Amino acid sequence: MGGTPGQGRQAGGTPRAALADLLAGNRRFVSGQPIHGHDVTAAAAASGDQQPYAVVLGCIDSRVPLEAIFDQTFGAICVIRTGGHVLDRAVCGSIEYVVGQLGVPLVMVLGHERCGAVGAAVDALRTGERPGGSLAYLVDEIAPAVTEIGFDDPAVHPLAIRRHVRRTVRTLRDDDLLAVPVAAGRVAVTGGLYDLATGEVALLDPG
Numbered sequence: 001m002g003g004t005p006g007q008g009r010q011a012g013g014t015p016r017a018a019l020a021d022l023l024a025g026n027r028r029f030v031s032g033q034p035i036h037g038h039d040v041t042a043a044a045a046a047s048g049d050q051q052p053y054a055v056v057l058g059c060i061d062s063r064v065p066l067e068a069i070f071d072q073t074f075g076a077i078c079v080i081r082t083g084g085h086v087l088d089r090a091v092c093g094s095i096e097y098v099v100g101q102l103g104v105p106l107v108m109v110l111g112h113e114r115c116g117a118v119g120a121a122v123d124a125l126r127t128g129e130r131p132g133g134s135l136a137y138l139v140d141e142i143a144p145a146v147t148e149i150g151f152d153d154p155a156v157h158p159l160a161i162r163r164h165v166r167r168t169v170r171t172l173r174d175d176d177l178l179a180v181p182v183a184a185g186r187v188a189v190t191g192g193l194y195d196l197a198t199g200e201v202a203l204l205d206p207g
């Protein structure tokens, strides 16, 4: 389809079209056929008003560069990254802005295998040693997902990664300013998981 934006890129696009575009970009990336280079001509082409069609909240992990894994060019998606995609008011406010002011119909929360932030929460619960500083905030925010699985479960790390994505999705769906457009179907909040080895993004709850 060359550089032509898909349906999700149209103003007033639906959550479904936006998700299809995002996943199509991941398939291009996985197949080794990305169409978007990150050169200065792409920056210049997108230098007018922005009209992104999705916002992706992911982890800071250096192995998960969001624009690259979704093969997205300048101006296409808004990206927020925190350790373990943990929410705070700045993150929620940023998402409220792109949904409310820019009319973005899709919020994706993207976790990934072997997430170190989730691992830190598992370790903290197993040892009873809470880290110091602001790292404690990250661990505290991820801890409920670990507790729900059970920190002595041998598979707690991968299972808690998935649970934490779903918890983050649920929190965003219930957000003060997102709940109404989500209930009306104008906005979707969806959870995905990134495979570090294959580059594939899988939806946690497709449908």
Ligand SMILES: [Zn+2]
Pocket: 059, 060, 061, 083, 084, 112, 114, 115, 116, 117, 118
């Ligand atoms: Zn991570």
